[in-house]
Amino acid sequence: xxxxxxxxxxxxxxxxxxxxxxxxxxxxxxxxxxxxxxxxxxxxxxxxxxxxxxxxxxxxxxxxxxxxxxxxxxxxxxxxxxxxxxxxxxxxxxxxxxxxxxxxxxxxxxxxxxxxxxxxxxxxxxxxxxxxxxxxxxxxx
Numbered sequence: 001x002x003x004x005x006x007x008x009x010x011x012x013x014x015x016x017x018x019x020x021x022x023x024x025x026x027x028x029x030x031x032x033x034x035x036x037x038x039x040x041x042x043x044x045x046x047x048x049x050x051x052x053x054x055x056x057x058x059x060x061x062x063x064x065x066x067x068x069x070x071x072x073x074x075x076x077x078x079x080x081x082x083x084x085x086x087x088x089x090x091x092x093x094x095x096x097x098x099x100x101x102x103x104x105x106x107x108x109x110x111x112x113x114x115x116x117x118x119x120x121x122x123x124x125x126x127x128x129x130x131x132x133x134x135x136x137x138x139x140x141x
Contacts, residue, residue, distance in 0.1 A: 005049035007056075040125035043109060051109050051124025057083060058104075058111060058122040066120050069098070076100045076115065091135075103134055110134030 043051045061079050065071075077092045080102065089105040095114065102122075104111040112134070113122035131137040 002044055002048055005052050008052075039128070040110070041127055041129060043124055043126050047109065047126065048124075051111070054106065054109065054111055055113070055122035055124050058113065059120045062113075062115050062120045062122075066115050066117075069117070071098050071100055071115070073100065076102060080104060105134040 042048070058080065061083055062076065065075055065079060071094075073092045073094055077087070077090055080090045080092070081087050085104050085106060089107075091103045093101045095101045095116070099114065099116040101114050102112065109124045110127055111122055111124050113120070115121075127134060128137050
């Protein structure tokens with residue numbers, strides 16, 4: 001079981017028992033089976049704590065933009081690079097007039113998220129199976 005990270009209660013830390021032993025049964029859905037390479041790999045242990053902290057840091061940095069309704073790609077990119085992420089590792093996309101999607105390849109982890117009128121959300125993960133980089137792999141098996 002993953003240990004609780006700072007700010008988490010012991011009961012909110014996810015259990016990794018299923019991950020450690022593998023799925024209880026093979027997928028019965030061929031779509032899920034054939035597209036498993038597109039499912040992000042979760043972070044565990046200290047890496048999970050580092051990812052949660054990085055995601056919270058990004059959310060806190062972007063929240064002032066959201067509050068003032070600054071949904072510009074340039075503003076978001078500038079904020080993320082201001083956190084120390086190199087510009088070449090930061091991808092920012094406009095998602096309608098009041099939405100932003102972003103992806104940061106932070107070398108030890110991937111950080112992705114959204115910002116819109118309602119919320120700012122960021123998540124961390126360890127990449128994808130059979131794929132380098134943080135972008136969602138295309139193609140199939």
